[in-house]
Every structure is written in structure tokens, then in C-alpha cells.
Amino acid sequence: MTEITEAPSLVGVHTRLQAVSPGHYEFLFYLATDSRIAFDWRFRGLTPSPDQFSAALWNGVLAQFVVVSAETSQPVGHVAAYNADLRNGTIWMAAAVTPDLRGQGWPLEGMALLVRYLLRGWPIRRVFMEMLSFNDLANSQSIRRIFREEGRLRDYEYFDGRYWDKVMLAADAGDLDVALKRLGLA
């Protein structure tokens, strides 16, 4: 008897994921260059040309999505999985949320949907993230219940008059599954 399997869902309670297409570039450019988050995101405050932007958007990417509100269908964030090492089962993940919605939590459901998509689709055993130490998630108690600090480059990047640490966090697949269950997304 053939076992029936389902593709990993890209739909959550508050958000859903849409594969990045050229129609999203304007939103993603805004997200990457908005001064409130630009120095903590991919281009670190640079304003790339449209050609540079679209080329850089796909560097090393395994999968990336625009996070869309389930209620309004408006884009609210961007999640990406990159630098996959499928021989060793590791991957890096990044997420950005529209500055107006930062701190509200629900757009981060998109990050959980990406994790679920990765764990269902590839033999991933460990997920890494890196962030600068002024990011609230770098010091978040709740993220430290899932991710552990695996490295810290001290005084690594300059922003706003001082140097900040770059923090590297890692979570194993089992811990991520537990976190997905807590969010009702297992």
C-alpha cells in the first residue's frame, strides 16, 4: 500500500509564505533599505542599485519567502534559508519584519513556517542564525530556549557610534520541532 504524504504547508494562523518573485522586489528593497532596520539586515545600510539588489537577493539561497498577513494579504516580512550544507545537514536562516510591526510577534510566525518547511523538505539537523547584538532577538530569553550561542565575534560591526558583537546561534532539529509544537505548527 502506498503511503500518502503531504507537502509542507506554507500557511500559518496569522501569516503565509509566498515564494519570492520579481513582483516582491519593491517591498524587499524597501525592507532592505528602511533606515529603521537597514543596518541590521542584509545590506547593512548600503543602498544597492536595482540590478545589484536583485542579484544579491539570491546569493547562496536555498529557499526564501515573503511573509504575508493571512488577514490582509499585505507583505509583512522576509525569511530566507541560505548557505545550505546538505552533506552535513546544516543551514543558515534569516528573517526581517516590517519596522512598523516589530515587537508584535505575530509576523515571526513566518520564521516558524520556514523552519517547518526546511525540516520537512531536507535532512536538516541544525539551523544557524547570526545577528548583531543590538537586535532584541540576540538577547532574547525565549530564543535562548531554542537556540544556543555557538559563537560571538566581539566588537565586530560598526553602527551608531560604536562597535557591536556579531552573535551566532544554533538550534538542533529536535529543539526546533518542540518550538513548532509550542506554536501549534508541528
Added chain:
Amino acid sequence: MQPERRVIDIGEFNRELAEILQVAVNDLGPHRRFIDDLHADSLQMLEIVALLDATAATVPEDLIHSWETVGDVQHYFTVRRAVM
């Protein structure tokens, strides 16, 4: 997607809320503010929304924007549980 619902009382809700916020249940006074008093981060806010989704009703975005205190989410839980 609709979350699976489970039935809990306000006592259990407060226990789970305290666990998310990593504080004692006694520290969950209704006037305590998530950001200023409890230093809640965005992942904790996501977990609180997921707790309400699963135990009361799917929370509308606009409501989440307006929440400031523990009392706001306790009120939502109590009112929505009453009509379930």
C-alpha cells in the same frame, strides 16, 4: 489555517502565560506592561498570540497592535472563552 483548540481555565492560562514570560504567576498583575515591565520580546509575543489562538480564539491583528498589558490578554482570554 485554524489552530487546534484546547480547553483550559484562567488559572492554567496564567500559568502558561507566566512560563512564556519567564516570571512567577504572582508577577502577572493586570497592569504590568509587556514591554516596559516584563521586557517581553517579539518571540514571546508570538508565543502569547499562539496561546490565545489555541485556547480562546484566533486573535485579530488590530487587537494585537493595541495590547500593552497582561490585563489586555487576560481580558481577551476570559471574554472569548465565555462565548466558545
